[in-house]
Amino acid sequence: MANIHIKNTDRTIEVEDGSNILRNSLRYDGEVPNRCGGGYCGTCLVNIEEGSENLDKRKPAEIKKLGEDILNKGYRLACQTFINEGDITISWDKDMTKQVQKRKVQPVKS
Ligand code: FES
Numbered sequence: 407m408a409n410i411h412i413k414n415t416d417r418t419i420e421v422e423d424g425s426n427i428l429r430n431s432l433r434y435d436g437e438v439p440n441r442c443g444g445g446y447c448g449t450c451l452v453n454i455e456e457g458s459e460n461l462d463k464r465k466p467a468e469i470k471k472l473g474e475d476i477l478n479k480g481y482r483l484a485c486q487t488f489i490n491e492g493d494i495t496i497s498w499d500k501d502m503t504k505q506v507q508k509r510k511v512q513p514v515k516s
Contacts, residue, residue: 409421409493427452451506452487458494468483472506
């Protein structure tokens with residue numbers, strides 16, 4: 407089992423290893439903002455404050471929507487991100503989310 411500490415709502419939810427951040431938030435009222443669920447809108451942008459080493463690999467949808475710069479600052483899309491095992495702490499910031507929502511999807515460099 408793993409824990410997701412959600413700073414904005416001051417909640418900690420216990421979740422299964424290998425499970426998705428957004429799905430857990432929806433199931434346990436974590437209140438992570440969301441809209442599309444598919445990696446397109448950017449609404450579920452979360453800053454991984456602690457435990458990024460406990461997450462799975464970045465998805466192509468995240469690389470396209472966020473780009474390496476934003477990913478390297480510790481952000482992920484909650485709808486695309488799974489916890490391997492261990493605890494994480496997340497937060498979100500409306501201004502940063504707005505910037506990402508406006509961002510055009512970038513082609514992935516090969
Ligand atoms: S909910 Fe739209 S990108 Fe995650």
